[in-house]
Amino acid sequence: MITSILAGDTEQYHELIRPYERSVYKMALSFMKDDSDAEDVAQEAFLKAFRKLADFRGQAKFSTWLISITLNEARGRLRRQGLVRMESLDETPEEGSHISPALLRDWREIPSEALERKEVRQMLEEAIGNLSPLYREVVLLRDVEEFSIEETAVALAITTGNVKVRLHRARMMMQKELAPRLKNVSQRRRWFQW
Template identity: 85%
Template sequence: MIASILAGEREQYHELVRPYERSVYKMALSFMKNEADAEDVAQEAFLKAFRKLADFRGQAKFSTWLITITLNEARGRLRRQAIARTESLDESPEEGGHISPALLRDWREVPSAALERQEIRQMLQDAIANLSPLYREVFLLRDVEEFSIEETATALALTAGTVKVRLHRARMMMQKELAPKLKNAGPRRRWFQWS
C-alpha cells in the first residue's frame, strides 16, 4: 500500500492510517490534556507521516513509526508552548471553560453502574496524567496501546532494558496512587434487597 501511495495513489493514504487514528489521537491527548490541542497534534502527525512516507524503511512496524512521529510532535508543541499543562482536580468542567457535549448513553444502562465506571475511568486518567512523561510514555505504549517491549523501545528510542525499568516504575506508581482509591470505591451499597 505504501508503495502505491508513493507511486501517486495518494487517496489510499487514508486507508493506510485509518486503523491508527484512535491510537494517535489517544497518545496526543495524553500529552496535550485537551481535545483541541490533541486533534492538532494528531493531524500534524498524519501530515508529517504523509510527507515523510518515502523515509519509512520498514525496520519497525508502521504503527510504531507513526506513534513516534506523534510523540515527537506532542513533545515539540509542549516545548514551544514553554509551559507545563496541569489540570486541577478541584476544578469542575464548568469552571474550566472547555465543555464537551455529553455522550449519548444506552437507555438500558444502570445509572449507578455507569457512575462507578466513570469514577474509575477518571481515577485511571488522573493517575496516568500524574505520571511524569518518562513513565507515562512507556505506560501508555505498553499497557494501553499494547505495544511489545521492542516496539515501545523503538518508538521512544530507548533500550528494551530501559523500557522494562520505566514500565515497572510506572506500574508501581500507578498501584501506589490507585490502590487506596479503588479500595474505597468498592461497590455501592444496595438500598434494597431482593427477598
C-alpha cells in the same frame, strides 16, 4: 499500500492511516491536555508521516513509526511552548494533571455498575495523567495501546530495559495513588450488594 502511495496513488494514504487516527489523537491528547492542540499535533503527525513515507523502512510496524512521529511532534510543540522540562527517573510525578478522553456509555449495564466503572475509569485516567511524560508515554503505549515491549522501545527510541524499568515504576506510582481510592469503591460495592 505504502508502495502504491509512493508510486503516486496518494488517495490511499487516508485508508492507510484511518485505523490509527484514534490512537494518534489519544497520544497527542495525553501530552497537550487540550482538544484543539491535540488535533493540531495529530494532524501535523499525519502530514509529517506522509512527507516522510519514503523513509519508512518497515523494520517496525507502521503504527509504531506513526506513534513515534506523534510523540516527537507533541514533545517538540511543548518544548517550543516552554512547557516541558527535562525530568529525572528519580522524580515523582507532578500533582494536578489529568487526561480526560471522551467516555462511551453502555446503556445495557446496571446503572450502579456503570457508575462504578466510570468512576474507576476516571481514576485510572487521572493516575495516568498524573504521571510525568517520561512514564505516561510508556504506560499509554504498553497498557492502553497494547504495544509490545520491543514496539514501545522503538517508538520511544529507548532500550527494552528502559521500557521495563519505566513501566514498572509507573505502575508502582499508579498503584500507590489508586490503592486507597479503589478500596473505597470496593467497600461501596459491598454495601450496594448488601
